[in-house]
Amino acid sequence: MNHITDILDNTPFNGLTESDLRAIRTHTGSCVECAHAFAAAELASVLLAERISEAADNTANANPFFQTRVLAAWREQQAGGAWSFRRLWNATGALVASMAATTAALAVLMFVAPVTNPTDQQTAALVPYSAESVVLGQDRDDNQMTNDQIISAIYDDDDEGK
């Protein structure tokens, strides 16, 4: 006797043909085991269909709100971005403004304000020594030779050479 479990396991329950169902009914009339298997297969089909149906309902119910939720999340993100920029400016605005003012002042001083050279008198006032004091006021050192001594030493050498 051929049991019908192979037919049940090979084909989806809803895909059973009329000839399959006829063979099954004929067989289950005399085989309790297969009747039990057929009832279980039918129940599995019903359970699966209910689960798929519920999943489809959930999907259909979720769709109308999906776009609204995405837009709301996008707006929230946008608002959050503006707020964070304002907070950043509040925290660092004073520092940035002072740096900008300093840079502007330096630029004005460098390019706009007239360049003034110190005069000779101002330079003389600043320098604590003069050309005369350097040439004439140098300390006489005993070890240093005078101009006369140098001249005489030069000419003496020339005389000796002759």
Place this chain on the structure above:
Amino acid sequence: MEGWLTRIATNTCLNMLRSARRRPEVVNADLSDDETEFLETVSSQMGRETLDAEQKVVAVDLAEKLLETLSPDDRLALTMIDGEGASVNEVAEVTGWSESKVKVRAFRARKKAREALEKLLG
């Protein structure tokens, strides 16, 4: 593009299910009173009436328990072919499996689900 995205989504879901590794066998002790009553009443009136709202809720819970006992691959094949009415070719296209593998998965899943329900029905 659509097929590529579908396949990526399918494989991602399969990997998540595989990582769960929860495939206990459903036994009568795991069933709630509602589910036990459902099995007793519905199996006797099978094919004669449609389910009421309460029975539908119990049926969905029972279906979840039943599917959890299957491997992710078997569950996918059974859900798509027997539940959603997809063809073997469509499942093969979505999953990247061969058609013979899809058939084997679906056969195994049907058999396991049927045997589990046979035990529950007593």
